[in-house]
Amino acid sequence: MTSSPVWHPFTQHALQPTAIEIMRGEGAWLETREGTRLLDMISSWWVVTHGHRHPRIVQAIKDQADLLAQVILAGFTHAPAEELARRLIARLNSSLAHVFYSDSGSTSVEVALKMALGFWRNQGEQRTKIIALEHAYHGDTIGTMSTGARGVFNSAYDPLLFDVVRLPFPHEGCEAATLDALSRACADGAAAALLVEPLLLGAGGMLTYAPPVLRAMHAICAASGTLFIADEVMTGFGRTGTFLACEQAGVTPDILCLAKGITGGSLPLAVTLCQAAIFDAHYSRDRAKTFFHSSSYTANPIACAAAVANMDVWDTEPVIDRIAQISQWHSGFLDRFRTDSRFSGIRHCGTIAALDLRVADEGYLAGIGPSLYDFFLACGLLLRPLGNTIYLMPPYCVTEDELGRAYAAIAEAADTFGRGAS
Numbered sequence: 001m002t003s004s005p006v007w008h009p010f011t012q013h014a015l016q017p018t019a020i021e022i023m024r025g026e027g028a029w030l031e032t033r034e035g036t037r038l039l040d041m042i043s044s045w046w047v048v049t050h051g052h053r054h055p056r057i058v059q060a061i062k063d064q065a066d067l068l069a070q071v072i073l074a075g076f077t078h079a080p081a082e083e084l085a086r087r088l089i090a091r092l093n094s095s096l097a098h099v100f101y102s103d104s105g106s107t108s109v110e111v112a113l114k115m116a117l118g119f120w121r122n123q124g125e126q127r128t129k130i131i132a133l134e135h136a137y138h139g140d141t142i143g144t145m146s147t148g149a150r151g152v153f154n155s156a157y158d159p160l161l162f163d164v165v166r167l168p169f170p171h172e173g174c175e176a177a178t179l180d181a182l183s184r185a186c187a188d189g190a191a192a193a194l195l196v197e198p199l200l201l202g203a204g205g206m207l208t209y210a211p212p213v214l215r216a217m218h219a220i221c222a223a224s225g226t227l228f229i230a231d232e233v234m235t236g237f238g239r240t241g242t243f244l245a246c247e248q249a250g251v252t253p254d255i256l257c258l259a260k261g262i263t264g265g266s267l268p269l270a271v272t273l274c275q276a277a278i279f280d281a282h283y284s285r286d287r288a289k290t291f292f293h294s295s296s297y298t299a300n301p302i303a304c305a306a307a308v309a310n311m312d313v314w315d316t317e318p319v320i321d322r323i324a325q326i327s328q329w330h331s332g333f334l335d336r337f338r339t340d341s342r343f344s345g346i347r348h349c350g351t352i353a354a355l356d357l358r359v360a361d362e363g364y365l366a367g368i369g370p371s372l373y374d375f376f377l378a379c380g381l382l383l384r385p386l387g388n389t390i391y392l393m394p395p396y397c398v399t400e401d402e403l404g405r406a407y408a409a410i411a412e413a414a415d416t417f418g419r420g421a422s
């Protein structure tokens, strides 16, 4: 693999010249070409929910491939797109009434932003400001990078990024500052929408905040008519303990973005759901009010069929019970780290657990992530720490024993890399 033409994502090829070739996936495991097994504790970048190759999803993909692989969705439709939209709406059982398809989390957020801007413009209102949280991550396109936290990952593109109103992250005890900033941002009636990751900010460092804060943010938006966009690209499909994180705060967003877990992690697909008012603002005999967004593979039939099979899994298997079990296991395993001074910020939310390893030298921080990554690989674990933040986001088929292995490796990592380690 030394002279591969493949340019890998988020990879500095000068430091990481070779990639590990994976031949097969099964449950929580990946198998390399050489036959080495790796425990996939990040669900292959947060997408695999029930485990690799869930039989029901695999079968649905095969069956749909035999019927229809692709058709234009403008002016045409197909059963998997229709059924998936109905099944999602039925499961959410809320006022979210319309489903717009795209292909990735980033596009689902782009679509949400465009829906929000179109909603106001089509009604002749000047509301174009977007409000977002400190440490947010909403994707890697120019639009979604604009709404996300600024840093080394996007400084090269800064000249192209648009401004947003940035709210301080609602750290425990500082929630009032976030809510006050939101109230101020909404006060002049120029805000189009607030865009938030509910309860847990993923790429920003697995930062959690409590449901009442989310509820309060929603209430402030509702009072000023500011649209509330929930980016549940990562938190959706059970990650935080409930099907949607928003459920825990009892809020229904005006616009909802879903992607990662939608096909159980088998194929790329995304949806942006919205309330009737958003669709209605684009509903007109005036073609200029059309929602102008599409990608070539919008609602790809095979991806939609995989997503329908995923909904079947949710309807027929005890998925929520598995998630509750994982959450309980996390609590148990994390307890032993609470008294370990080499760690801080021990937290968990549903299936996701995170803790920060105190490292000897702050300057070393930039290198600690890759060092930990290599250490865990050598232990047979796929883990991708965010700097010194080690997190686990296993597929829902993970066993207590498999989780235990990961936690044992984290303890070992502290012996090797923790502050005071030689």
Ligand SMILES: *Cc1c(COP(=O)(O)O)cnc(C)c1O
Pocket (backbone or CB within 6 Å): 103, 104, 105, 106, 107, 109, 137, 138, 139, 140, 197, 202, 203, 231, 232, 233, 234, 235, 259, 260
């Ligand atoms: C991963 C992620 C995205 C982007 O999704 P892609 O499918 O990688 O484009 C957007 N928002 C959140 C919260 C995410 O975690």
